[in-house]
Amino acid sequence: MSAVTDLPVWQSLQQRIEPALQTPIKSLFSDSQRFSKYSLKVQNIMLDISKQPIDDETCALLLQLARDIGLEERREAMFNGERINITENRAVLHTALRNRGGAPVYVNGADVMPVVQNELKRMRTFVKAVRSGMWRGHSGKRITDVVNIGIGGSDLGPRMVTQALKPYADDKINVHFVSNVDGVEIANVLKGLNPERVLFVVASKTFTTSETMTNAHTARNWLMASSFDSRAVAKHFVAVSSNVDAVKAFGIKAENTFQMWDWVGGRFSLWSAIGLPIALYLGFKQFEELLQGAHDMDLHFRNEPLERNAPMWLALTTLWNSTFLGRQSQAILPYDWPLQKFSAYLQQAEMESNGKSVDKDGQPVPYTTGSIIWGQLGIDGQHAFYQYLHQGNTIVPADFIGSIESSTPVEGHHEKLMSNFFAQTEALMCGIDADHIRADLTAKGMSSEAIERLIPHKVHEGNRPTNSIILDRLNPRTLGALIAMYEHKIFILGSIWDICSFDQWGVELGKTLAKGILPELQEGVIKDGHDDSTANLMRYFVEKRKALLDND
CATH class of the missing domain: 3.40.50.10490 (Glucose-6-phosphate isomerase like protein; domain 1)
Structure with missing residues (x-):
């Protein structure tokens, strides 16, 4: 206990x-x-x-x-970079991402603020290049639309903030989001876009997230099908990831990859380069204001x-x-x-x-x-x-x-x-009690019998x-x-x-099982090892899908 x-x-x-x-x-x-x-x-x-x-x-x-329970001591442990994420042996330092004062924050004896500030500088330079028109697509046309491809913390934070701060946006960049592996979403987003003017931001710490990479490959195929070749990827895709090798294999240049760190969890990451769509949409000055507001609250919470x-x-x-x-x-x-x-x-x-x-x-x-x-x-x-x-x-x-x-x-x-x-x-x-309801309905001329029948339905207990x-x-x-x-x-x-x-180990189990189930659905062969309900649902899906496709 x-x-x-x-x-x-x-x-x-x-x-x-x-x-x-x-x-x-x-x-x-x-x-x-x-x-x-x-x-x-x-x-x-x-x-x-x-x-x-x-x-x-x-x-x-x-x-x-x-x-x-030592809340004040635990609070200091978080701000000081101690490994409070004990199951993954990691620090928890989303606060360092918006540390506007720049005071040193140490992880394993090293101050992380220089790398945070360097990444913010790189973001600022990139955002300025895109919004000013210095960065252009493969055909030389100005970027007008940014599509963020991510899921979970790589989607919800930037999506929420860009919606919330829409009144502060100008008309330089439109921003769109794709998270769901259901092809309907990416098809609808891409349908109205000009491939010569689109910049994709692929956000995945490992660059292996199934939903994100499925959508990223679909976006790359769409781009290359538009009279472009693989060279266009370097001008229309950037990444936010810690897996530089996988990013380069996809066709994105290393210098167009923005850093993620293991001491920032996805759901707390909008303050990092995961917030790149926010900065592209609003401008970097507004993004810095967002960081400043969070830092203000950090100081309040800590002090x-x-x-x-x-x-x-x-x-x-x-x-x-x-x-x-x-x-x-x-x-x-x-x-x-x-x-x-x-x-x-x-x-x-x-x-x-x-x-x-x-x-x-x-x-x-x-x-x-x-x-x-x-x-x-x-x-x-x-x-x-x-x-x-x-x-x-x-x-x-x-x-x-x-x-x-x-x-x-x-x-x-x-x-x-x-x-x-x-x-x-x-x-x-x-709330409202029976006496008030009775008086109100009586004043409106309702009969006593009707009032008493109605009162239980109109009472609000409140509290x-x-x-x-x-x-x-x-x-x-x-x-x-x-x-x-x-x-x-x-x-x-x-x-x-x-x-x-x-x-977030509860997120991992289903994802792991899905990786095993996918080839069974693709090959149409349901293997042993599933419970009876799941196995029969999968067989129904495979058989029904085959029949529908055969009839098309």
Whole structure:
């Protein structure tokens, strides 16, 4: 059993569960100072956790738990380059990628900042060449479109950021993304492009990722089928990888390969050359603003007391809801249209990191780790799944994210958008009881019999916890800070749960099996060794596919 459950503070928190479940959150606002105590502002971000089922005693215990497991020491270990990814024996240094102060960060006794800064310099030079027209395609035409080919962290981060910062882009470069091995996606992306004006960025640390390399070869074949030969690859492809030999074999020059390091996990890599599509789309200055915002949050997380530390409170509210109160799902609900990919991005970041069931010693943990992260734009969600949030018999904590000012103002829209933001968090907490419903329906002239029949369907019990996150305005620097805040939340939770947040062995098993299954599907011969269901499904696929192809 993990030692964390033996701590006295853990036992004290267990004693706080029943009072938390029995006490309406809205009743906690009898404390007139509650909002000021349970909200803070950092880097143009307001975080309000006052609508959570916490009181002063619970908060003190949660903070004590963080201290008792050595959170502050673990935090320093991460920033200092210690090998906290214990199963892969690696440091975890995405923070070094945005270390704008340039202070030394050591891995195995060597300062990594010179190589980070050199790679940023190379990116800056390349981005300037492409955006200015100095870098041209094989036929001498200017590049107008960039296609990023990657998957997971090599796709979700750049895809999310380019969508979020679209208002800050100019018309120099269009950006497209291909991640799925389903040929429909790459076919649709390539269909509208001019091969003379396309630059492909192939992002794969090993340059062997099945989905990515399948798409990369399809893109190369498409390019060469357009009256080009293999020499064109060098002018239309660059790579982000650590496998230079494989990159060169593909036809990409070594000098057009951007570096990845084993101390940066894929889902935390958008700050590196994985962010090349972001920089090409927005310009390098905007990319540096993104890095600066993340660095600002790093400084806040590292230096501010735990009591006034935004990532800490974001993490502790999730810990309290999931591990102690049994609420295993969490919704991410942006009220800012450019953040439409943010919940998908966090889904990978959190669930791939903390979806673990053993502690660092390999022992099963006796408590819930991770959360089921899901969501979409809040306004759209109101007409989809908010019914479940308000009246379902499972309580889903939610993070609401909005902004003071729209990045693309349209008269009369933003106030209406944010009125829904505030109304939903209020409704989720306060609900509406039978007396209010009865009075309202009586005033509308409904009969008593009809009212009593309708009341059970209209009652909202409320007591649904939310965090409110309000940005001054969504811009590169604020977005960088927002992402970094959630990254540190992931680290804090993994530290308290005593799990390894920076490996992803659960991703590997299915991929390994798929490599063995692929030749069976290609050859049409299903071998022994599969379970009966899988074997018969594969036979059905092979036989049906052959019949369909024979009829074409």
